[in-house]
Amino acid sequence: MISSLSSHVPYLWLVAASFLAGVMNAMAGGGSFISFPAMLAIGVPPIQANATNTVALWPGQLTSVWALRTDLRRDLLAVVASASVLGGISGAIVLLHTRQVTFMHLVPWLLLVASLLFWISGPVSRWLRRRSAEPHVPRNPAVIPLFLALFPVCFYIGYFGAGAGFLIMSALALFGVEEMNALNSLKVTAACLSNLCAVVTFIFGGAIVWHYCLVSMVFAGAGGYIGAHYARRMNAGVLRTIVVLTGCAMAAYFFWCHP
Numbered sequence: 388m389i390s391s392l393s394s395h396v397p398y399l400w401l402v403a404a405s406f407l408a409g410v411m412n413a414m415a416g417g418g419s420f421i422s423f424p425a426m427l428a429i430g431v432p433p434i435q436a437n438a439t440n441t442v443a444l445w446p447g448q449l450t451s452v453w454a455l456r457t458d459l460r461r462d463l464l465a466v467v468a469s470a471s472v473l474g475g476i477s478g479a480i481v482l483l484h485t486r487q488v489t490f491m492h493l494v495p496w497l498l499l500v501a502s503l504l505f506w507i508s509g510p511v512s513r514w515l516r517r518r519s520a521e522p523h524v525p526r527n528p529a530v531i532p533l534f535l536a537l538f539p540v541c542f543y544i545g546y547f548g549a550g551a552g553f554l555i556m557s558a559l560a561l562f563g564v565e566e567m568n569a570l571n572s573l574k575v576t577a578a579c580l581s582n583l584c585a586v587v588t589f590i591f592g593g594a595i596v597w598h599y600c601l602v603s604m605v606f607a608g609a610g611g612y613i614g615a616h617y618a619r620r621m622n623a624g625v626l627r628t629i630v631v632l633t634g635c636a637m638a639a640y641f642f643w644c645h646p
Contacts, residue, residue, distance in 0.1 A: 409444075437547065460564070478541070501549035541555075548582065549634075
């Protein structure tokens with residue numbers, strides 16, 4: 388009986404971590420800070436853990452795109468989509484060609500950078516909201532410079548991804564997109580497309596551990612559903628602080644255990 392229970396411990400840990408990741412993503416983002424280390428903890432190799440985690444959490448992004456579809460700026464959809472597709476595929480291909488030991492050494496740095504991005508995103512989001520509230524004349528961004536600004540962000544999403552959403556919003560804002568709903572919808576679309584391209588690349592590259600992926604996908608979806616019901620009742624600043632502290636704690640753990 389004890390041996391039977393111990394054989395199910397990895398699944399139980401993944402269920403709990405995936406559920407929490409879904410709740411975090413619905414409320415503030417940063418679910419990968421929980422689900423990705425959980426994949427590593429149950430013995431999935433680093434690159435396969437990142438790829439499997441990306442696939443498991445992607446369906447939640449698709450529902451967000453559908454919910455925000457009416458706010459999309461159709462005139463910018465082509466440049467955002469092209470940067471997302473090319474960046475997402477490129478980042479995923481580079482990840483699959485990274486040595487396991489090399490990526491493992493990068494993990495604490497990636498978690499730390501993602502945590503800092505979440506921390507910075509708070510002040511930047513407030514600045515974007517103030518900017519959006521002021522009267523302004525709509526501008527059409529220059530297509531090629533906007534593509535060049537979005538491509539490295541989408542590459543990062545395909546490679547690792549956590550914390551990149553506000554970078555997309557910042558790039559769009561700097562090129563003249565000032566309406567907050569449009570910024571948010573384009574951000575979600577870019578992240579969803581970049582991760583979709585990464586997902587397809589990972590699947591064809593054979594990098595997905597499917598029995599863990601399906602478990603994580605189901606319970607992350609359940610956590611996201613519940614988290615969405617409570618998101619409006621929670622203080623956004625408190626949620627962001629929790630996400631940042633979680634990311635920093637995970638980064639510190641990997642710095643300590645995998646120097």
